[in-house]
Amino acid sequence: MRRFFFWLIAVAVAVGVGSQAVAAEMGKFKYSDFEKPSSCGACHKEIYQEWSQSMMSKSYTHSWDEVEYFRLALPHSKKEPKVAGVKEGCIACHSPLAFLTGDIPPKPVSANTRANEGVSCEVCHNIVGTTEKEPFNFSFKVEAEGDKQGPRKDAESPDHGVVHSEFIQTAEFCATCHDEQSPYGAWVKETYREWKAGPYAKEGVTCQDCHMYRAPAIPAVGGKMRRDMAHHNFHGSHVPSKLAGVIDLALYANKQRISKKGKLVVRAELFNGKAGHMVPSGSSEERMLWLEVWAIDSQGHKFHLPVDKKGFKGEDYTIANSSALAYQAMGEIMEIKGFKGIKRDGNVPDGARIFRRPFFDPKGRMTICQWYTAENNLVDYRIGPRETKVETYTWKLPKNIAKGPLTIKATLYYSQIPSSLGEFMKLPKEEYKPIVVNEATLKVEVR
Numbered sequence: 001m002r003r004f005f006f007w008l009i010a011v012a013v014a015v016g017v018g019s020q021a022v023a024a025e026m027g028k029f030k031y032s033d034f035e036k037p038s039s040c041g042a043c044h045k046e047i048y049q050e051w052s053q054s055m056m057s058k059s060y061t062h063s064w065d066e067v068e069y070f071r072l073a074l075p076h077s078k079k080e081p082k083v084a085g086v087k088e089g090c091i092a093c094h095s096p097l098a099f100l101t102g103d104i105p106p107k108p109v110s111a112n113t114r115a116n117e118g119v120s121c122e123v124c125h126n127i128v129g130t131t132e133k134e135p136f137n138f139s140f141k142v143e144a145e146g147d148k149q150g151p152r153k154d155a156e157s158p159d160h161g162v163v164h165s166e167f168i169q170t171a172e173f174c175a176t177c178h179d180e181q182s183p184y185g186a187w188v189k190e191t192y193r194e195w196k197a198g199p200y201a202k203e204g205v206t207c208q209d210c211h212m213y214r215a216p217a218i219p220a221v222g223g224k225m226r227r228d229m230a231h232h233n234f235h236g237s238h239v240p241s242k243l244a245g246v247i248d249l250a251l252y253a254n255k256q257r258i259s260k261k262g263k264l265v266v267r268a269e270l271f272n273g274k275a276g277h278m279v280p281s282g283s284s285e286e287r288m289l290w291l292e293v294w295a296i297d298s299q300g301h302k303f304h305l306p307v308d309k310k311g312f313k314g315e316d317y318t319i320a321n322s323s324a325l326a327y328q329a330m331g332e333i334m335e336i337k338g339f340k341g342i343k344r345d346g347n348v349p350d351g352a353r354i355f356r357r358p359f360f361d362p363k364g365r366m367t368i369c370q371w372y373t374a375e376n377n378l379v380d381y382r383i384g385p386r387e388t389k390v391e392t393y394t395w396k397l398p399k400n401i402a403k404g405p406l407t408i409k410a411t412l413y414y415s416q417i418p419s420s421l422g423e424f425m426k427l428p429k430e431e432y433k434p435i436v437v438n439e440a441t442l443k444v445e446v447r
C-alpha cells in the first residue's frame, strides 16, 4: 500500500501568530489526505454525535467566529504589517485542515467547503507531538499517513492503524491550541498556563479529566466494551449546564435588623471550586462575568448596590461604568468615520463588579482584538482555581425605603461578549445573552 507521510512543524516559537515561518510550512497537505468526520462517524457513532454538538465542530462556522475573522482580523491583516500573519494564524486553530492544506483565506461558511469541518477527528488524531515544552500558537506536529493516535494500547480497528499516544492524554496536547501569544508578545489565551500554575496540575487532574468525562461505552461498532471511554462533549462556557454553579456564591449582612437611617454592609463570597483554570478563561478579552446585588423593599422598590472599591491598580476596569467607551480599534479596521467606540460594559448596571482581565491595543485602548493586543497585565481580576473573591457593599439606606422585610439578592451572570458588541456586530442574541451562574438571597428587617 502506498502511503503518504508528511511532517508539519508549525514553528511559531516566540514570534507569535504573525510568524512568517508558519506561512512557509502551510499547504503541505491536501484535503484528500484527511477523512471527513462523517466517515469516522460510520463506526464511531456516539463520539461523532458528541463532537457534532460541541464547539469543536463549530470553531469555523459559528457566527461570531466568522464575523471576527472576516470583518475584523482578515481586513486588519492587510492593513497592519505587524498582524499580517493572523490571516493564516486564526485558521491554524479554528480550521486546522484549511491551514494544513494552504486554503487561506478559506471560503466563507456559506460556500460549505471542508474548512467548515473545524477541529475535526482527523486534526486531533493525527497530532503526534509539539515543538514546544509548554505549547501555544498551534505548535502541533501532524502526520497524515492513515494511523490514528489514540490513548489505548489494545485498540484494534478494521479501518485504520492505531498508534498508542501518551501525548494525546496530556494537557500539553490541548495547550497547542488553547494558549496563544499575540504578535506583540502578550499572552492572550493561557488556559493551560493558568492550569499549570494552579492546584489541579500538581494533583495530576488534566483537561481531559474535566472536559472528556469517562463512562462505560463501546467506542466503535465492532470495538471492545470500555469501562471508561473518553467522551467528546468538550463542554465549556457555551454550555449553560457546565457554567451553572461553577462559582459558589454566599451572602452575608452585618445586621439582621436595621433602622431606616442606618447603614447596611453586605458581603458576597465567590469561590471557584470546579474549574481547573481562571473563570472566565480562554477568550478573556471579551468574556463578561459580573455580580449584581439588588435590594428589594417591602413595597417592591428595587435598588442596585454599587460594590465597595478596594483600590487596586486598574480597578476601574472591573467596575461597570455606563459612560466608559472602548473597542475603538474596530472602528479603524471597519473604516467607520468619527467612531468613538461602544459601551465598554454592555448593559451591566453601574457599580457592579466585573471579574475580568482587560486587554489593550498598542494605542492603549481597551480592545476585543486579541491579535492586536500589546498589553494585558494591568489587572487580572478573574477568579482563579480554588480561589475565593470577597466583595463588600456598604449601603446607606435611601430615604424612600419602606419599612418591613428587605430582600438582598445577588446574581452572578456570564456572557460570552459584552451585549454592546453583540448588538454592534448584529450577532444572533444567543451569542451574548446572559446566563445565570449562581444566585443567593438573604433578608433583613427595616424598622
Ligand code: HEC
Pocket: 035, 036, 039, 040, 041, 042, 043, 044, 121, 122, 125, 148, 149, 150, 151, 152, 153, 154, 155, 156, 157, 158, 159, 160, 162, 163, 164, 219, 220, 221, 222, 223, 224, 226
Ligand atoms: C470501519 C469502522 C471504523 C471507521 C470507519 C473508523 N474507525 Fe476508528 N476504530 C474502529 C474500531 C473498531 C476501533 C477500536 C475501538 C476499541 O476497541 O477501543 C477504533 C479505534 C479508534 C481510535 C482509538 C484508539 C485508541 O487508542 O483507543 C481512534 C482515535 C480512532 N479509531 C479514530 C478514528 C478516526 C479519526 C476515524 C475517521 C478518520 C475512524 N477512527 C474511522 C473502527 C473504525
Ligand code: HEC
Pocket: 037, 040, 041, 044, 047, 048, 049, 051, 056, 119, 120, 121, 122, 123, 124, 125, 150, 151, 152, 168, 169, 170, 208, 212, 219, 220, 226, 228, 229, 230, 231, 232
Ligand atoms: C480536540 C481534539 C479531539 C477531537 C476533535 C476528537 N478527538 Fe477523539 N480523542 C481525543 C483525546 C484527547 C482522546 C483521549 C482522551 C484520553 O483518554 O485521555 C480521544 C480519544 C478517542 C477515542 C478513544 C476513546 C476511548 O476512551 O477508548 C476514539 C475512538 C476517538 N477519540 C475518536 C474520535 C472521533 C471519531 C472523532 C471525531 C468525531 C474524534 N475522536 C474527535 C481528542 C479529540
Ligand code: HEC
Pocket: 055, 056, 058, 059, 060, 062, 065, 093, 094, 096, 119, 123, 124, 173, 174, 175, 176, 177, 178, 207, 208, 211, 212, 234, 235, 236, 237, 238, 239, 282
Ligand atoms: C487543533 C486545535 C485544538 C486542540 C488540539 C484542542 N482544542 Fe479545544 N478548542 C479549539 C477551538 C478553536 C475552540 C473554539 C471553538 C469556538 O468557540 O470557536 C475550542 C473549544 C474548546 C472548548 C469549548 C469552550 C467553550 O467556550 O465552550 C473546550 C472545553 C475545549 N476546547 C477543550 C479542549 C481540550 C480539553 C483539549 C485537549 C484534550 C482541546 N480543547 C484541544 C481548538 C483546539
Ligand code: HEC
Pocket: 171, 174, 175, 178, 191, 192, 193, 195, 200, 205, 206, 207, 208, 209, 210, 211, 235, 236, 237, 238, 242, 243, 246, 274, 275, 276, 277, 278, 279, 280, 281, 282, 283, 287
Ligand atoms: C477541575 C476541572 C477542570 C480542569 C482540570 C480544566 N477545566 Fe476547563 N473548564 C472547567 C469548567 C467547570 C468550565 C466552565 C466554566 C468556565 O467556562 O469558565 C471550564 C471551561 C473551560 C473553557 C471555556 C472558558 C471560557 O470562559 O470561555 C475552556 C476553553 C476550557 N475549560 C479548556 C480547558 C483546558 C485546555 C484545560 C487544561 C489546560 C482545562 N480546561 C482544565 C473545568 C476544568
Ligand code: HEC
Pocket: 017, 064, 065, 068, 069, 073, 086, 089, 090, 091, 092, 093, 094, 136, 137, 138, 176, 177, 178, 179, 180, 236, 237, 281, 282, 283, 284, 371, 416
Ligand atoms: C492558538 C490557537 C488560536 C488562534 C491562533 C486563534 N484562536 Fe480563536 N480561539 C481559540 C480557542 C481555543 C478558543 C476557545 C476559547 C474559549 O472558549 O474561551 C477561541 C475562541 C475564539 C472566539 C470566541 C468564540 C465565542 O464563541 O465566543 C473567536 C471569535 C475567535 N476565537 C476568533 C479568532 C480569530 C479571529 C483569530 C485570529 C485573529 C483567532 N481566533 C486566533 C484558539 C485560537
